Amino acid sequence: MGGILGGAHLNAPRHRLDAAAASLLHSSSAMARWLPTRGSIDLGGLYSAAHTGELSWHDDGDGVLLVLHGSVMLDGWHLDARALAHRYRERGLDSLLRGEGSHAIALWDWRRGSLWLFTDPIGTIPLCYAMQQGALAFAPEAKAVLRLLAAPARLDRRSTLQFLMSRYLIGNRTMFEGVARLGPGELLHYQPATQQLQRRRYWDLHFESRIHSRAEAVDTLYQTLYCSHHTMLAELDETDGYQLFLTGGLDSRGILAYTHRLGRLPNKALTWAARDDLPHSDPDLSRRLAAAHGVSFDVCQLDGSDWVEYAKPWCRISELLTDNASSFASSLQTFDAWQTHDARFVVLGDQAFGAGPLPATRDEAVENILHDALRTALGPLVRLLSDSAVRETRQCFVDEIDGLIDAGPNDSPKDIQDYLYFHTYISRWILAPGNFKSPMLAVRRPLMTAEVMDVVTQLSPLLRVDKAAYVALLKQRFPALGEIPVTAVEAGIDWPCLMRQQGRLRKALLPRLMPERFEALPLGDDIDPDGMRAFVAEFFTSQPTSSGRGSLLHRRLYDLRRQVSRSQWLGSAARRVQPFVMRLTGLQAQQVATSHHQVLFRLALLTLLQECLDAGDFDGRHGDNELKSLVQGGRVQCLAPQHST
Structure with a gap:
């Protein structure tokens, strides 16, 4: 995991600082570095041994210390820690915000008695934080925050309930009591003298809908994406390579086309799949796309049975910020193997160009983005939890969503819908470190930079x-x-x-889905034992028939829905007939089966998370012998006083 870590008023002995940093070293190339303590301030960061330039810092000798992980581009220039510190002295803090590139920054100004922490506007690098008795700790993951504070790890009950309902957490939540996560475009300001911590938003999606012409939209978006891809490729040296996660969808193929036009194609394209022999599937179409551009291609094979072996280590690493089942069936060593291919970074096709149909109301906007969570609240949770727990879970979810919308700058239904999509699905699913692509490798997302998102806010609702x-x-x-x-x-x-x-898989899951396994969890009293036994028995006694692989007919129906959804009237009519079409095509039964198996997986993952907690994986309560070996092996370093590097 890349990022920055440290704190104020920690009064932590060296071994505690080292253990906190070592807890974040998930791949064989990961390294950590602590700077010398400055009064009450401890600062450090993480980097890859293959790319030491990921981490830089500068102490100007006159009260300003800045630590940077990642890359920052401002006014067309890539800036390191020294240049950023100089810019801060000349122009102030606001001149550092809204920089392009994936980055996290800690800035300590002794003269003003202020510590500022922030990431890039999109929030691509996670930053968790907590306060305890006036002391502040921060790191990319909660496990390091808790170690820095010497605080016990306890699961948060409402977070576990929200996880069951929505697959990922919303807002600033983590799975742990007292630990929060910085959101996109947010900044932390801590003053050690007063022990005051403030969080504020310095950037947000404010839709202005200025562009109504499709021709202007295409021209503007094309130029902006051309620049974002050019900027990404400019990071590479002549000998550097990079890899592209390629699917059969539209997003990543656009990246392939732009990099081809710019003359710097990836050295390899990859896709994930359990089968690579199905026509019209991701492996089939990705292979054809790669071949058309002369790019080497490979399929990363998934075997669901491997969930049994890898789910627990991934629970420890990801801290269960998402339930991405395929991620929990992937080997951790896969990512180390990719790093031997001279890949400077991996490029992903994540985007937020506009999600879903045109809603007529705020409620429709919420439904369009969060229908899976709402369906779970009306289905499986009613059978698994007590009535009072179901009511509380629903109300907590509604309050979180209402608070998110009301705090934002948008009023129209489509603007609210795209705002929700960014702050829920993008921020807490796509960018969550639980997503299996991100914890081990440096990632670039040229379709989702701050400048690209600024263009998206100018597009009219119909163009989104x-x-x-x-x-x-x-x-x-x-x-x-x-x-x-x-x-x-x-x-x-x-x-x-x-x-x-x-x-x-079945043999491993069934013992974890007995009500008795949840007595130690915060939601133990919320489980309905009889309801849970009946729900589990009903699912596992059903015949193990295939849930369907899709078809060209399903694809055509989806494309037709996309066409009619551009009209509020036609979209409303389509929503009325959609249940009938889904029953007729078998998609409704497939959807129900999917929601049921996902909730069962989440329950099993929660038991694994609790086992990790009991073993001291998140707070070192039983000692950190494995982490000590990483420190002794030189993977965590403390620098002698020096100005910058």
């Missing part, structure tokens, strides 16, 4: 319906991409079927 402007851009500027269709067949793990089969 199902990323309409981006789709039009691909058709007009890269027409050859249309010769290869988009994904219509699912090649991932068929979890509902695999869970029911007699095998390793």
